[in-house]
Amino acid sequence: MKLYYSPGACSLSPHIALEESGLPYEAIAAPTKTHQLADGTDYYSINPLGYVPLLVLNDGRQLREGPAIVQYIADQVPAKKLAPANGTFERAKLHEWLNFIGTELHKGFSPLFNPATPAEYKTMVIAKLGERLKFTDGLLSDRQFVLGDTFSVADGYLFTVTNWAQPLNIDLAPYSNLVAYRARVAARPAVVRAMQAEGLIK
Known part of the structure; x- marks a missing residue:
């Protein structure tokens, strides 16, 4: 998984969730002021909305909204109890x-x-x-x-x-x-x- 974040922005929330989860991931800085990645890539070419967080799964699927991202992360590692069970x-x-x-x-x-x-x-x-x-x-x-x-x-x-x-x-x-x-x-x-x-x- 890849997490696109901007330092200190709301993307810190899924960053924390990923660290709590123990799941393997790559964190990629996408500063909200420049919208440019370290390699020069225009972040808008990855996320047309231009904001963070963005979670990209290994198969290329994307999740853009923080509350959805953190719940997805939590559900991958139920033993960590980062979220209560669905339906409760x-x-x-x-x-x-x-x-x-x-x-x-x-x-x-x-x-x-x-x-x-x-x-x-x-x-x-x-x-x-x-x-x-x-x-x-x-x-x-x-x-x-x-x-x-x-x-x-x-x-x-x-x-x-x-x-x-x-x-x-x-x-x-x-x-x-x-x-x-x-x-x-x-x-x-x-x-x-x-x-x-x-x-x-x-």
């Missing part, structure tokens, strides 16, 4: 979390990265994001990870998205459960390896 209530809870992270947090942060976003609108976005972070913090008050005491692919996604708070100067200190949770996830060897591979930590 717990799997539906995983879908719930992946959708919440994607639509309420991920997309909540997105306008803040755009220099063209008006300051007044950014203020509104930050306020709404604060509400969502407070809600997340509350849900983490009685558990180690988002689904309970077992790490899942949703944790890699939540960790990735909340990483963006620092460069955007959003203080996470008021969310003590989230801060403690992030420390637990950051200490996982697979997370360390993925972040090192992307040059995010030494």
Whole structure:
């Protein structure tokens, strides 16, 4: 498998999932600013949408969306318990979390990265994001990870998205459960390896 990623982008989530899975894969940098691979290839020729992540299977089939990619990875190694079994209530809870992270947090942060976003609108976005972070913090008050005491692919996604708070100067200190949770996830060897591979930590 090949994972196309941009350092620190949402593609860190499947990068973490792959490291957790133990599956063989190749990580290929596809920077979102240049859309050019290290060998000069135009990334748009591989993924016409131009964004990451992109997972290319050994037979050439592609998956483009992060939540779909991480669940596919998890299902290849059921013994790792990176996702609950399909058809269970717990799997539906995983879908719930992946959708919440994607639509309420991920997309909540997105306008803040755009220099063209008006300051007044950014203020509104930050306020709404604060509400969502407070809600997340509350849900983490009685558990180690988002689904309970077992790490899942949703944790890699939540960790990735909340990483963006620092460069955007959003203080996470008021969310003590989230801060403690992030420390637990950051200490996982697979997370360390993925972040090192992307040059995010030494």
